Amino acid sequence: MEATDRAAEFIPAGLASLGIEADEVDLAVISAAHQMFWPAIRDLLSLDVSGVEPERCPDLSRAP
Amino acid sequence: MNTLDLPLREQAAAIAAGDADPAELLAAALTRIEQRNPAINAVVETFPERSREMLDAAPAGPLHGVPVVIKDEWPLPWRAQRFGAVELLAPTAPGESGPYRALRDAGAVIAGVGNMHELGAGSTGNISFYGPARNPWNTDRCPGGSSSGPASAVAARLVAGAVGADGVGSIRLPAAYCGLTGLKPTFGRSAMEGHHMAAVTSTIVSGPLCTDAADCRLLGSALFGEELAAGDAVGLRIGVVRDTVSEDVAPEVRDACEAAIEALRTETGGEVREIALADIEAAALAAVLIINTESLGGVAPERLNRLHPDLSPLNRGFLKYRMLLPAAATVQASRVRTLMRRRLAALFEQVDAIAWPTVAAVAPPLEAPLVELPSGTLTADQANVRGTGLANLTGIPSIGAPVGLSSDGLPIGLQLQAAWGRDELLLDAAEALERANGRRWVEALPPLAEAAPTEA
Numbered sequence: 001m002e003a004t005d006r007a008a009e010f011i012p013a014g015l016a017s018l019g020i021e022a023d024e025v026d027l028a029v030i031s032a033a034h035q036m037f038w039p040a041i042r043d044l045l046s047l048d049v050s051g052v053e054p055e056r057c058p059d060l061s062r063a064p
Numbered sequence: 065m066n067t068l069d070l071p072l073r074e075q076a077a078a079i080a081a082g083d084a085d086p087a088e089l090l091a092a093a094l095t096r097i098e099q100r101n102p103a104i105n106a107v108v109e110t111f112p113e114r115s116r117e118m119l120d121a122a123p124a125g126p127l128h129g130v131p132v133v134i135k136d137e138w139p140l141p142w143r144a145q146r147f148g149a150v151e152l153l154a155p156t157a158p159g160e161s162g163p164y165r166a167l168r169d170a171g172a173v174i175a176g177v178g179n180m181h182e183l184g185a186g187s188t189g190n191i192s193f194y195g196p197a198r199n200p201w202n203t204d205r206c207p208g209g210s211s212s213g214p215a216s217a218v219a220a221r222l223v224a225g226a227v228g229a230d231g232v233g234s235i236r237l238p239a240a241y242c243g244l245t246g247l248k249p250t251f252g253r254s255a256m257e258g259h260h261m262a263a264v265t266s267t268i269v270s271g272p273l274c275t276d277a278a279d280c281r282l283l284g285s286a287l288f289g290e291e292l293a294a295g296d297a298v299g300l301r302i303g304v305v306r307d308t309v310s311e312d313v314a315p316e317v318r319d320a321c322e323a324a325i326e327a328l329r330t331e332t333g334g335e336v337r338e339i340a341l342a343d344i345e346a347a348a349l350a351a352v353l354i355i356n357t358e359s360l361g362g363v364a365p366e367r368l369n370r371l372h373p374d375l376s377p378l379n380r381g382f383l384k385y386r387m388l389l390p391a392a393a394t395v396q397a398s399r400v401r402t403l404m405r406r407r408l409a410a411l412f413e414q415v416d417a418i419a420w421p422t423v424a425a426v427a428p429p430l431e432a433p434l435v436e437l438p439s440g441t442l443t444a445d446q447a448n449v450r451g452t453g454l455a456n457l458t459g460i461p462s463i464g465a466p467v468g469l470s471s472d473g474l475p476i477g478l479q480l481q482a483a484w485g486r487d488e489l490l491l492d493a494a495e496a497l498e499r500a501n502g503r504r505w506v507e508a509l510p511p512l513a514e515a516a517p518t519e520a
Contacts, residue, residue: 011388015384015388018365018387022384028381030381037389041349041393044349044396047396049399052399054399058402060458061250061251064409
């Protein structure tokens with residue numbers, strides 16, 4: 001199955017599962033956003049950060 | 065010269081010395097807004113009576129009597145913020161926001177509210193409940209966002225300083241597009257009280273937009289609640305990254321930024337070091353994911369079925385799409401935040417500042433905010449976040465400064481980033497950069513501001 005086909009199923013199904021209504025314009029925007037973000041999100045998810053010990057309650061005003 | 069055309073600090077000095085009447089200065093600012101604002105839509109509301117009341121009550125602070133603009137992101141005692149939108153999902157009300165108090169206590173006078181990109185969700189300023197703000201350098205071009213109005217207002221010399229907010233570059237990006245200096249403070253150093261996301265945000269800060277670094281220091285000191293002491297940037301160690309953020313940029317942007325970095329090195333007697341900083345694009349996406357997740361804060365899905373019909377189609381769709389973002393990605397974004405914070409902490413042992421272009425290309429057309437880069441055509445939003453997201457993700461301060469004009473007369477900006485708490489060093493470095501180029505770019509006027517003043 002092509003990624004666009006999967007998105008065509010995922011987006012309406014995801015919205016419907018949350019009870020969010022979407023018209024054609026909404027779906028067109030969401031589809032475009034998805035095409036823009038999803039490859040980068042997948043890349044982010046595949047980034048190996050397993051060795052990064054999480055900062056607990058990081059103070060962003062200071063160096064870690 | 066008209067007092068209104070002086071830098072913020074000189075306006076304040078003239079008033080303090082009795083050489084300028086603050087009531088006349090406010091009147092001149094309001095007149096200029098009436099004259100020039102229709103072309104740029106930078107200021108969306110003025111309230112002369114409120115401004116005059118502020119002036120009447122103004123203490124003898126460092127900004128006594130100086131008119132400024134504040135972004136439509138901050139509540140005022142007489143006005144709730146609209147966030148550039150027909151409605152916000154978060155409740156809002158008039159009130160004394162932190163930036164309002166900071167300005168009031170410094171003696172400044174709020175002359176108007178600045179336009180902004182709708183819901184802060186864009187880097188171009190081409191979408192707003194009030195209609196798009198326009199770039200004074202070319203009114204068919206984007207002024208940048210989301211602090212579009214504050215930047216456009218200062219660039220057009222409606223006022224000499226404005227308060228913006230920066231969550232993923234929203235001060236630095238319009239500064240670059242409009243030829244201004246804009247400081248994104250270290251997270252937590254500047255006033256944030258009263259912002260509708262103050263309790264949940266880990267990226268947004270208030271900050272100054274002015275023509276030059278000295279004015280950012282003055283206005284920034286008010287927002288920080290402490291004096292941002294001037295020092296020097298002697299021996300500045302400048303780190304440059306040979307990566308997408310500095311390489312996948314329009315050739316004339318790259319040339320201008322490289323020339324500026326070399327001029328800064330010469331001026332400070334410093335050095336330029338090539339440094340490695342991997343995963344900058346992942347960091348930018350992480351910042352976007354975090355701010356989008358934080359902005360959801362408590363919104364029930366069914367609330368999205370009752371969005372106001374006048375909200376832009378883009379934001380209607382995108383608000384709904386946010387609900388589909390995987391939690392795993394946000395968790396991963398937090399890991400990337402930690403990773404990048406540790407990498408930066410190590411890098412700032414080797415260099416004092418990291419430099420790269422603020423934006424990859426000059427201000428795009430309002431009608432189609434796309435940029436042509438060596439890698440191809442991108443939306444301006446896609447390209448812009450690459451260079452600015454890192455500072456918001458990690459909390460470090462960053463400053464954008466003008467370093468040239470493109471062949472079609474549009475500003476080019478350089479960004480400098482420093483370690484946590486070294487906001488003052490960035491101001492010092494930006495001042496050194498101004499000296500290095502003879503203040504040519506901070507004093508350059510857009511065509512709109514070159515128009516002969518008709519006001520007193």
